[in-house]
Amino acid sequence: MRTHQCGELRPEQIGQIVTLTGWVATRREHGEKLAFVDLRDHTGVTQCVVDNTVDVRAEYVLRVTGTVAARPAENVNSRIPTGGIELQDCQVEVLNNAEAPPFPISERADQVAENTRLQYRFLDIRRERMQRNLRLRAAVNSAIRGAMEAQGFVEVETPMLVPSTPEGAREFIVPSRQQPGSFYALPQSPQLFKQLLMVAGIDRYYQLARCLRDEDLRADRQYEFMQLDAEMSFVNQDDVHTAIGAAVLAAAEAAGKDTGGEIVKITWHEAMNRFGSDKPDLRFGMELQELTDVFAATEFKAFAGAAAIKGINASGKAEEFGRNKLDAMTDKAKQMGAKGLVWLKVAADGTFESPVAKFLSEAETAALREKLSAQPGDLLLIVADKWDTACEVLGTLRNDIGRPPVFEGPYRYLWVVDFPMFVGVDEVSGRPRPGHHPFTQPHPDDVHMLESDPLSVRSQAYDLVLNGWELGSGSIRIHQHELQARVFSILGISDEEAQKKFGFFLNPFRYGAPPHGGFAFGIDRLVAILAGEENIREVIAFPKTQSGQDPMTNAPTAVIQKQLDELGIRVLPPKA
RNA sequence: GGUCCCGUGGUGAAGUUGGAGUUCACGCCGGCCUGUCAAGCCGGAGGUCGCGGGUUCGAGUCCCGUCGGGACCGCCA
Numbered sequence: 001m002r003t004h005q006c007g008e009l010r011p012e013q014i015g016q017i018v019t020l021t022g023w024v025a026t027r028r029e030h031g032e033k034l035a036f037v038d039l040r041d042h043t044g045v046t047q048c049v050v051d052n053t054v055d056v057r058a059e060y061v062l063r064v065t066g067t068v069a070a071r072p073a074e075n076v077n078s079r080i081p082t083g084g085i086e087l088q089d090c091q092v093e094v095l096n097n098a099e100a101p102p103f104p105i106s107e108r109a110d111q112v113a114e115n116t117r118l119q120y121r122f123l124d125i126r127r128e129r130m131q132r133n134l135r136l137r138a139a140v141n142s143a144i145r146g147a148m149e150a151q152g153f154v155e156v157e158t159p160m161l162v163p164s165t166p167e168g169a170r171e172f173i174v175p176s177r178q179q180p181g182s183f184y185a186l187p188q189s190p191q192l193f194k195q196l197l198m199v200a201g202i203d204r205y206y207q208l209a210r211c212l213r214d215e216d217l218r219a220d221r222q223y224e225f226m227q228l229d230a231e232m233s234f235v236n237q238d239d240v241h242t243a244i245g246a247a248v249l250a251a252a253e254a255a256g257k258d259t260g261g262e263i264v265k266i267t268w269h270e271a272m273n274r275f276g277s278d279k280p281d282l283r284f285g286m287e288l289q290e291l292t293d294v295f296a297a298t299e300f301k302a303f304a305g306a307a308a309i310k311g312i313n314a315s316g317k318a319e320e321f322g323r324n325k326l327d328a329m330t331d332k333a334k335q336m337g338a339k340g341l342v343w344l345k346v347a348a349d350g351t352f353e354s355p356v357a358k359f360l361s362e363a364e365t366a367a368l369r370e371k372l373s374a375q376p377g378d379l380l381l382i383v384a385d386k387w388d389t390a391c392e393v394l395g396t397l398r399n400d401i402g403r404p405p406v407f408e409g410p411y412r413y414l415w416v417v418d419f420p421m422f423v424g425v426d427e428v429s430g431r432p433r434p435g436h437h438p439f440t441q442p443h444p445d446d447v448h449m450l451e452s453d454p455l456s457v458r459s460q461a462y463d464l465v466l467n468g469w470e471l472g473s474g475s476i477r478i479h480q481h482e483l484q485a486r487v488f489s490i491l492g493i494s495d496e497e498a499q500k501k502f503g504f505f506l507n508p509f510r511y512g513a514p515p516h517g518g519f520a521f522g523i524d525r526l527v528a529i530l531a532g533e534e535n536i537r538e539v540i541a542f543p544k545t546q547s548g549q550d551p552m553t554n555a556p557t558a559v560i561q562k563q564l565d566e567l568g569i570r571v572l573p574p575k576a
Numbered sequence: 577g578g579u580c581c582c583g584u585g586g587u588g589a590a591g592u593u594g595g596a597g598u599u600c601a602c603g604c605c606g607g608c609c610u611g612u613c614a615a616g617c618c619g620g621a622g623g624u625c626g627c628g629g630g631u632u633c634g635a636g637u638c639c640c641g642u643c644g645g646g647a648c649c650g651c652c653a
Contacts, residue, residue, distance in 0.1 A: 026614070034610045047613070058603090075611055083613085100604055103587055106614080108602080111588055115645050168653040188652090215652045335649090437653050546646065 001063060007044020009068055011084045019065040020046055020087070021095070023126065024058055025105070037092075039064055040105075042131045045080065047071075048087040059098035059105065066090035114537070119551040121542055133539045136255055137527045141208060143254035144228050144523075147247040153206040153230060158193040160186060160210070166501060168437075169213040172223070180568030186212040189520060192505045194231040195439070195477060198516040199508050204243075206230040208523065217546045219535045220469070220525055227472065231518030237460055237476055241265070241415055244464065244519045248413055248471070248526065255530035257411045265415040268458075272388065276310075276395015278419070281468030282412040286312050286402045288394050291382065294367040300359040302340060306384035312394050313372040314401045317379040318345040318353075329397060333383065338393045342382040346374045403468060407532030414465040418443060421450075421459035422490075431492040436461035438491055439484070440475040441517075447483075454490050464521055466529055472521025479513040481506075 002021040009018065022041035029035045035052035038045040039062060048064050056062065066087035077083030103112045105126050117124040124130055145155075164171055164185035171185040187193075189211045197205045209229040217223065228247060232240060245263045252259045264282070271280050274287045288310045295303040303309055314321070321329075326343050333341040344354035351357075352365060360368070372380050381397055383390040421442050422432030432454045434440065442450060443458035450457055460476035478484045484506065488498045498506065524536040537543040544550050564571065 028612045028615050029609075030612065030615080031609045034612090036612055036615085038613070045613095049611085052610090072611075075613085077613055080613085100586075102603095104603075104614090108614080109587085113583085113587090113645070116587080170651085213652060216650085218652090219647075221652070434653060545644090547644080549644095551645095 005043040006039050006041040006046045007081060009046055009082055009085050009087075011070060013068045014070050014085060016068050017065065018068055018087070019063060020048075021063045022061075023098075023105070024056055024060045024062060027056060027058070036086075037062070037064075042135075044082060046082050046085075046087060047077075048090045048092075050090045050092055054092050054094070056092065056094065057098070057100070059101055060094055061096040061098065063093040063095055064090050065093075115545065115551050118537075118543070118545065121552050125541060130538075133527070133531045133533065134541060136531050137523070137539055139254045140251045140527050140530065141523065143250040144247045145208070147250040148206040148228075148230065148243075151204070151243055151246060153204040153243075154202055155207055156197055156202060156205050157207060158187070158190040158209065162187045162193075163504070165192075169215050172212050172214050175567040175569055177566050188213050189227065190229050191437070192502075194229060194518060195513075195516065196505070196508055198231055198233045199511065199513045201233075201514075203233045204230075205232075205518075209520075217544065217548060219537075220528070222524065222536060222540065222543055223548060225536070226523040227520040228523060229518075229520040230474075231516060233514040233516045235476075235515070235517055237417065237462060237517065240474060240476075240517050240519055241462070244474070244521070245413070245415075248464065248466075248521065251526060252411050252413075252530060257530055258409060259411050259413060263413040263415055263464075265417055267418040268416055268420065269418065271416050272391045272395070276391040276393070276398060277468075278416055278463065279465040279468055279470045280395075280414065280416075281399065281403055282414055283404055283408070283410065283467055284402045286314065286398050288312055288391060288398070289371050291368065291371060294364055294371060295384070298364060299361065300356065300364075302342065302356070303384045306390075308387040308390045309382065309384040310390045310394055311368070311372055311380055311382040312398055313374060314379040314381060315375070316377050317401060318377050321345075321379050329381075329400075332400075333393045333397070336393050336396060337389050338383050338385050340383075341393070341397075342384070344368075344380040344382070346376050346378040346380065348376045350374075350376060352380075399468065406467070406529060406534050411530070412467060416463045416465055418458040419461040419463070420455070421446070421457040421461075422454050425455075429492050432490060434491060435459060436473060436475050438487055438493070439477045441478045441483070442487075450486055450490060460517070462519075464519070466526065469525055469529055471526055472519060474517065474519030476515075476517035479509060479515050481509060484509075 001019070003019045006020055006022045020039055022039040025038040025040040025045050027035055027037050029052055032052055035050050037048045037050050037056055039048055048066060064087060067089050068085050069088040071084060071086050101123050102120055103109045103116060105123060107129065109117065109124065109127060110129065125134065161174060161184040164173060164183060169188045171188060174184040174186060176182045176184060190207060190209050194205050207229045209227050210224055211227050212224045214223065215221070230244065232243060241263070249259055249261065268278055271278055276288050289312065291309040291311050295309050298304050330341040342354070342356050344352040344357060347353050368374070368380070374380060381394065383393045420435050421440065423435040424433055425431065426433050436459060441460045443460055446457040461473065462475065463473045464471045478487065485495070524539060527539040528536045531539055533539055542550065542552065549555065
């Protein structure tokens with residue numbers, strides 16, 4: 001039907017007779033003999049000079065045959081790649097007409113309510129932004145596949161209808177027609193299957209896997225999302241990091257982003273200590289500084305005896321942060337569990353302007369100035385509290401104050417390793433709660449503390465972070481029954497209970513489970529960052545709204561009674 | 577489950593102290609127009625101010641509820 005695409009023609013083709021197909025982007029009329037029609041497809045637009053007698057309106061579908069001609073020098077449009085040429089002597093065939101679209105098919109629709117864009121997603125995707133994002137997504141998927149295949153990974157598909165397991169995220173459930181009253185679950189991840197593939201000798205498994213979780217939606221969370229899911233046998237952590245690293249570096253390269261070519265590795269403890277976050281954004285400094293020693297003998301009551309005192313320097317921000325903003329920041333700190341927030345502004349003469357300045361000794365002031373490299377115009381923020389509270393609060397403020405927008409590079413991947421094996425204690429059972437999942441192998445140096453000091457045990461779990469976004473996590477798994485039993489025992493899961501909950505998963509491990517570990521990262525998040533989008537809905541063709549609905553299809557909908565009858569399901573009336 | 581913000585012709589916005597569905601830009605329809613490129617000029621049509629209730633002589637505006645959208649907390653092993 002066509003010889004070229006709409007973004008393809010250049011002065012080199014002048015004189016050729018070509019045929020283009022596409023949609024009418026705009027039409028500019030100049031009397032009864034002349035009109036300009038910009039014909040658009042996903043590659044761009046070409047100006048067609050047409051006889052102004054054909055009824056051709058926005059979004060009509062055309063096939064245009066004409067001669068590629070140079071534009072007069074004064075009419076060249078340098079803003080578009082095809083701006084040096086135009087199609088003349090055009091024969092226009094209207095393949096289909098179109099109603100006026102509800103919003104312009106251009107970057108101007110970026111201002112349109114997202115709900116309207118989702119209701120007419122088929123028109124929204126016609127826009128350059130969505131075309132770019134979806135094609136980037138395809139390129140990233142392809143690069144990931146290529147990198148995994150090149151390393152000997154085998155793609156194995158795992159089922160979508162799986163048994164419900166009580167742990168973890170809330171599941172979507174699917175009623176069984178043949179077994180009324182019984183249900184499948186949709187997989188939150190292929191976790192259990194991929195480990196069984198290791199027992200099965202697949203050795204290196206990967207899958208671009210759809211995962212489903214019935215949890216509340218956010219800018220970075222949808223009910224259904226895609227993961228690069230992988231698992232490897234006979235490996236240690238570094239082997240997993242190398243394999244996954246190759247995939248995400250290839251993805252960034254496919255997107256034309258500079259990564260520096262390597263992935264930095266830091267421990268969870270260092271990440272918390274330096275950045276106050278287990279997913280630090282390395283694109284900017286403002287690191288947390290250790291101030292506990294400075295105030296070891298302080299008279300200032302808010303600091304005296306604090307387990308940890310840490311501070312950040314919001315360089316040059318003194319003027320920007322007036323009383324209102326500082327109060328709001330203090331409220332936020334308190335909401336996060338801090339007792340308070342101390343702020344000091346550095347005046348032109350180097351002295352501190354602060355409600356608490358008068359409580360600080362000269363030595364403390366001098367040490368503070370030195371540790372935080374304080375310069376006139378700086379805003380210093382200090383939290384004295386438990387170590388984790390001080391870190392988390394300052395880490396949050398650091399992001400609030402300094403974090404660059406998502407579309408700004410560079411693109412710095414980061415492995416965060418040595419996560420704690422257990423995080424906190426379950427209020428009901430009094431047992432430690434698993435930091436990752438209960439099949440995570442503890443750090444070999446810490447195994448001896450499993451029973452005596454479980455909260456100090458590090459695990460062989462790790463996260464992959466990109467510019468402050470958690471892309472995914474993984475671990476080396478427990479493959480020996482004895483160690484698994486010890487971990488279950490610490491978690492308060494009896495043999496009987498373990499058998500009941502995870503029997504189908506654990507029993508195969510008795511038949512020769514190899515040492516193995518793996519990883520999974522979210523494709524949607526990765527593509528969003530590489531596309532410079534703050535919201536993963538912008539890189540998903542047909543996403544759901546925050547209430548889990550699709551404005552285009554109106555899903556979810558009621559079903560007819562016959563369907564319910566077949567499934568043996570009765571719907572209760574809505575709660576009053 | 578909770579906190580905050582938003583809802584006004586097809587789209588995006590403005591709407592003051594409560595005083596007539598008022599305004600602006602884009603789009604749409606018609607006319608003019610031979611070098612535009614978000615063309616330009618002239619004219620026109622288009623509304624349940626999300627919905628329901630309340631206060632008031634009078635509500636887009638104030639109050640309550642509700643629905644929808646968004647950001648976040650909880651949740652996401």
